[in-house]
Amino acid sequence: MIRKLECYEPSTIELVGSHVCSATAKSRDYYRHPAQDVAHDVFYHYPMIVDPDGSLWAEANRYLLSRLNGFVPVKHRTLESIAGDLAHFRRWLLEEEIDFLSISARPRARPTYRYCTYLHDEIRQGKLKARTAKRRMSSLQNFYRWLETEGFKFAHPLWLEDEAALMFRDARGFQRRKSVKSTDLTRSFRVVKSNDDYSEYIDDGGKLRPLPKDEQAALIQALKAIGNTEMTLAFFLALATGARLQTVFTLRRQNFLDEPYKGAVSHRIKVGGGTPVSTKYGKQMVLLVPLFLYRRVQIYMNSERCHQRMKLSKHIYPEDGDQYLFLTRAGQPYYMAENDPFALLYRSPPRGNAVTQFIRQQLKPELYRHGYEFEFRFHDLRATFGMNLLESFVNQMSKAETHLVVKADMTKALMLVRSRMGHTSIRTTEAYLNYREKYRVALDLQSEYEAYLESMLNEVNTDDME
Incomplete structure (x- = not known):
């Protein structure tokens, strides 16, 4: 790196x-x-592929460099993922003593097909997921396509390719169609999508599980018992705004310096592109921070604990307001924004690992100590916010008198939830509504069935069971 x-x-x-x-x-x-030939003169955290003898894999590194040619260069984390896939292929080549440029007349003896077979073996042994294997094969194919554009000639086809039609819905919910290239190699990896209507997870940039009210209460009590102010405020910000980890932990002091408008119940904070606060894909959105939480953050910012952590920070910004809101005991950010000028000081900039470590080493043991054994991640707080918000709207609409009013209000609710959570597609927001309707029904049915089984079991004479 x-x-x-x-x-x-x-x-x-x-x-x-x-x-x-x-x-x-x-x-x-x-x-x-x-x-x-490149869009910018400087790139940070650039990956390179090095052979065991210390030499560079020339062709692969030239390919990585070519990915920087676009008007909007590939992000370093994406480039690192591609480099990791190619490094995995390189290790396999060296172990099997295969020349990646030597293409045999027999299809199954060609490097691409042999590597595909190897990936399938890894899947069968449980060492690799089909989704990861498909991504690695896709990275490999893009590498070979680039080799051909660079003048490399192959005597035989590297794979069989054809055009396939892909149907999808755009951000407005309209059905769209586009043509994509499909190969027999990538098609061989069948990524089976779960079709469980009664799953306890919501697909929102990953499998998220909304926490029920009792688990939310347990979580808050555990945070209170631990007494980590930064984590407590960060968790509350996620629960109150639906912000992702990268957004919560790249908030700056300047975001909490303004005095809210008189009579306001929340304060608006702009995040995403054009601001120092990171969001997924740089999407611009507004966080509505409840006034009670906004005031608590301001109190924390003026505390001795906060100032002590700022003093330990080695990152001196032009203005104090540019400093991250939350810092570790060592004065480092929990999550460093990609546009941070100090990111180059780190081989791997902080990406929330300290938060994950806190959950694993302190929060979960505290929950277990009080008899709670549920699993969760910080990202689940986002789904919890979305479900809480939707529940509030549904409770308000329960007073509506006509079906038409309920339907109109539900559409309004979905639009508002979509805006608050920054969903690009309305289908993602609809997943929260479907979750509420289907998963709740499943729980009710399961509860009724279990009660029926219990009543049947009670009719069995206990003497007959001895």
């Missing part, structure tokens, strides 16, 4: 603004000209 990759073209010709670089004693100095 290169923390800071500088891209330029070396030249012996001096241009206006050229920067001279000193070479070795046996060679002459050269000038650095702006690179013409």
Whole structure:
């Protein structure tokens, strides 16, 4: 991993603004000209693939560099994922002593098909998920496609390819169709999607589980017992706004400096693109922080505990308001924004690992100590917020007199929940409504059936069971 990759073209010709670089004693100095093939001159946290002998895998690293050519360069985490897939392929090549450029006349002897077979073996042994295998094969195919554009000639096809029609719904809910390239290699990995209508999870950027009211209460009591102020406020912010981990922990002090409008019950905080607060895909949205929570955060910001952590921080920003709202005991951010100028100081910038560690080492043991053994992740708080919000609307609409009013209000509720949670597609928001209707019905039916079984069992003579 290169923390800071500088891209330029070396030249012996001096241009206006050229920067001279000193070479070795046996060679002459050269000038650095702006690179013409990449969008930016500097990239942070750039991955490279290195062979066991310390040498670079030239073709793969050139391919990674080519991914920086777009007007909007690929994000470093995406590039790191691609590099990881290719590194996995490289290790397999070296173990099997296979030349990735040697394409046999026999299809099953070609590197692409042999690697595909290997991935299927890993799946059967439970070492790999089909989704991961499909992604790795896709990364490999893109690499080979790039090789062909670079002039590499292969005597035989690397796979069988055809066009496939993909049906989907856009952000407004309209049915759309687009053509995609499909190969026999990627099609061989069948990723079975769960069709469990009564699942306890909601698909919202991952499998999320809304916490029932009793588990929410237990969670709050456990946080109170532990006494970690940063975690308590962060959890409440997630429960009250539906913000993801990356958003909660990249909030800055400046977001809580303003005085709310007179009579306001919440305070608006803009996050996403154009702000220092991170969101998924940089999506712009507004968090509505309840006034009671906003005031508690302001009290925390003026506390000795908060100022002590700020003093320990090695990141000195132009303004105090640019500092992260929550810092660890060592003065480091829990989650570092991608546009943070200090990110290059870290080989792997903080990405919420300390939060996960807190949940695993402190919060869950405290819950277990009080008899609660439910599983949860920080991201589940987002689904909990969405369900709580929808429940509030449904309770309000229960007073409606006509079916038409209920239907109109439900549509309004979905639109409002969608806006508050920043959903691109209305289908994601509808999943919360479907969850409420189907999962609750399933629980009621299960409860009734269990009561019926219990009554039947009570009629059995206990003497007959001895």
